[in-house]
Structure formats: C-alpha cells, structure tokens
Amino acid sequence: MSLEVRDLRKSYPTRAEQLEVLRGVELTLQPGETVAIMGPSGSGKSTLLNILGTLDKPTSGSVKLNKVDPFTLDETGIAAFRNQRIGFVFQEHHLLPQCNVLENVLIPTLVHPNLDKAQIEAVARKLLEEVGLSHRLSHQPAELSGGERQRVAIARALILKPALLLADEPTGNLDQKIAREVGELLIRLTREQSAILIAVTHSSELAATFPRTLKMEEGLLVPA
Numbered sequence: 266m267s268l269e270v271r272d273l274r275k276s277y278p279t280r281a282e283q284l285e286v287l288r289g290v291e292l293t294l295q296p297g298e299t300v301a302i303m304g305p306s307g308s309g310k311s312t313l314l315n316i317l318g319t320l321d322k323p324t325s326g327s328v329k330l331n332k333v334d335p336f337t338l339d340e341t342g343i344a345a346f347r348n349q350r351i352g353f354v355f356q357e358h359h360l361l362p363q364c365n366v367l368e369n370v371l372i373p374t375l376v377h378p379n380l381d382k383a384q385i386e387a388v389a390r391k392l393l394e395e396v397g398l399s400h401r402l403s404h405q406p407a408e409l410s411g412g413e414r415q416r417v418a419i420a421r422a423l424i425l426k427p428a429l430l431l432a433d434e435p436t437g438n439l440d441q442k443i444a445r446e447v448g449e450l451l452i453r454l455t456r457e458q459s460a461i462l463i464a465v466t467h468s469s470e471l472a473a474t475f476p477r478t479l480k481m482e483e484g485l486l487v488p489a
C-alpha cells in the first residue's frame with residue numbers, strides 16, 4: 266500500500282494575507298519505508314501530518330494511500346479510512362488513565378463490534394510482547410514509566426494493522442537513550458507490518474535512527 270502525495274498545498278486565511286504553509290509537497294513512500302521529517306518551528310510539519318492523517322483537509326493537491334484519496338470520501342468514509350488505515354503516535358501518549366495496558370491497546374477495535382474478541386486480544390497481547398510489556402498488561406498508565414507508556418501507545422497505533430503510521434514528536438518527552446530505543450522499535454514494527462512510518466521530530470538523535478530524513482523548507486519537503 267504505497268503513499269503518494271502530489272502538489273499538496275495548504276493555506277490559512279489571516280487578516281493580512283493568505284498564509285501559504287504547504288506549497289506543493291511531493292512524497293512517495295512504499296510499504297516498509299520509514300522517514301523522519303525535520304524543519305524549523307512553524308514550517309508546517311504538523312500541518313502536513315494532520316492532512317496525511319485526514320484530521321485536516323488540504324487546500325489543493327492529492328494524497329493517495331493504496332490509490333485511495335480519502336478527501337474524495339464523505340465524512341463517514343474519511344472516519345472509517347482513518348480508523349482502518351492510519352495509526353497515530355503523539356508526543357503525549359493519550360492513554361486512557363482508567364483503562365489498563367491491554368484495554369488501552371484494544372481501544373481502536375471497539376468501533377468494530379464484528380471483530381473476533383479472542384482473536385483481536387491475542388493480537389494485542391502479541392504486540393505488547395513485541396514492545397516488551399507482556400509483564401505490564403494489567404497496569405494502569407500512571408503505574409508505567411514514560412517510555413513504557415509510549416510503547417503502549419505504539420502497540421495501540423498498530424492494533425488494526427494500519428498502512429500508514431504517523432508520529433508527531435513521538436520521543437519528545439523521553440530521555441535520549443529511551444528515545445532511541447522507542448525510535449528503533451517504531452521502525453522495526455513498521456517494517457514487520459509492511460506499513461509506512463512518517464515521524465516528525467526536532468530531535469537529530471531520533472532522525473539519525475531513520476534511513477531517510479527530509480526537511481520542511483519554504484513549504485516543500487526536501488532531502489535533509
């Protein structure tokens with residue numbers, strides 16, 4: 266399932282003028298590919314990630330994941346596309362504090378009542394084993410370290426086997442050693458699932474764990 270971004274533009278109307286944040290972004294990524302995106306504050310990295318995640322709409326241009334442009338779908342279609350095809354990992358883990366680790370990983374599956382409960386729980390346990398948290402299944406998020414919480418968030422993002430995994434400063438709250446481990450974990454699991462990973466970061470340590478780094482510059486993605 267490849268990702269093809271063509272001439273993607275996004276402007277925001279401001280009082281004085283149109284603020285052109287994305288000015289013709291081009292990007293093609295194949296399954297298993299992982300890329301870090303860097304660039305100065307305000308250059309449009311989060312804007313791009315939000316559009317790729319269908320949380321925001323482009324002004325023009327196209328995004329195709331497995332040849333489907335989500336912005337041609339209606340709102341219900343976009344929501345289903347997002348749930349089934351895209352996984353998110355944010356700087357803040359956004360785990361539900363009252364749910365334990367296993368329950369948190371299963372949250373994205375709750376909107377799919379037809380999924381086999383035992384089968385999907387087995388997938389969640391397997392993912393938690395892969396992120397090294399088999400011994401923490403019944404812990405609440407408050408009882409975990411920052412790195413462990415982010416590992417839960419990664420397992421949750423992967424539970425429905427997304428084609429595209431989007432990470433916005435995924436290691437921003439972690440110390441350098443843990444940040445590198447979490448970055449390597451993201452890359453390994455993305456490859457194992459033949460997904461595509463795009464991580465936005467200010468951290469050159471995290472970017473260094475990626476085979477390819479791009480930079481947002483003047484509204485375009487250029488090699489770093």
Ligand SMILES: Nc1ncnc2c1ncn2[C@@H]1O[C@H](COP(=O)(O)OP(=O)(O)OP(=O)(O)O)[C@@H](O)[C@H]1O
Binds near residue numbers: 309310313
């Ligand atoms: N809803 C909005 N309305 C108007 N301007 C916006 C809106 N959202 C973002 N912007 C502007 O678009 C530009 C890009 O913002 P964006 O958050 O994408 O940058 P960023 O590269 O992710 O920055 P950072 O590294 O600080 O997170 C900024 O100048 C910001 O002020």
